[in-house]
Amino acid sequence: MMNWILLLMGLVVAVVVALMLGGLMAPKQRRVVRGIRLPIRPDEAWPVVRQVDGPPRWCASLPNMRVVQEQEAVQLVLDVLDDDNVVTGQWQLALLPLSESGLIPQGEEQTAVASLVVLAEQSVLGNPVMRMVRSVDRGAGRVDSFLEAVAQQFGVNERATDVSETIGRLVTASRSSAD
Secondary structure, three states, X not given: OHHHHHHHHHHHHHHHHHHHHHHHHOOOEEEEEEEEEEOOOHHHHHHHHOOOOOOOOOOOOOOEEEEEEEEOOOXXXXXXXXXXXXXXXXXXXXXXXXXXXXXXXXXXXXOOOEEXXXXXXXXXXXXXXXXXXXXXXXXXXXXXXXXXXXXXXXXXXXXXXXXXXXXXXXXXXXXXHHO
């Protein structure tokens, strides 16, 4: 009987040590860029997206947030807060206009028929166990939950996807057009 107890205790210690070591090797900073397509214009989506002071009523599983910067119907920058109102990360939320053929370049006059809601999360985690959990999760859980909850507010049943490559192409294109 005593051997089983020792074996069980050793197993628990091994799991905790593995989580700690894995977490220490995981990066402290993390960036996730996800997006979702809505079949409505950005100015129509804005009132729902903008309801983020504190946890949104329609997505209560999210952390508390505070608006830091706002450009109406285009972009929000939010601080993500823990239970003690300490900033644990930042969200950058943008609504990009879409035409029938895709993204509308900035400054071009076209009528938007849809929106691409993009959410980039930048966070810093000090706790190695939480870093390990986030690295296994790939860190998109709450970002996806938010985006999918926004879509459900408009009766859309879409899944959030990684849009970091799309955003990278937009940034590159805007830099080359500025030259």
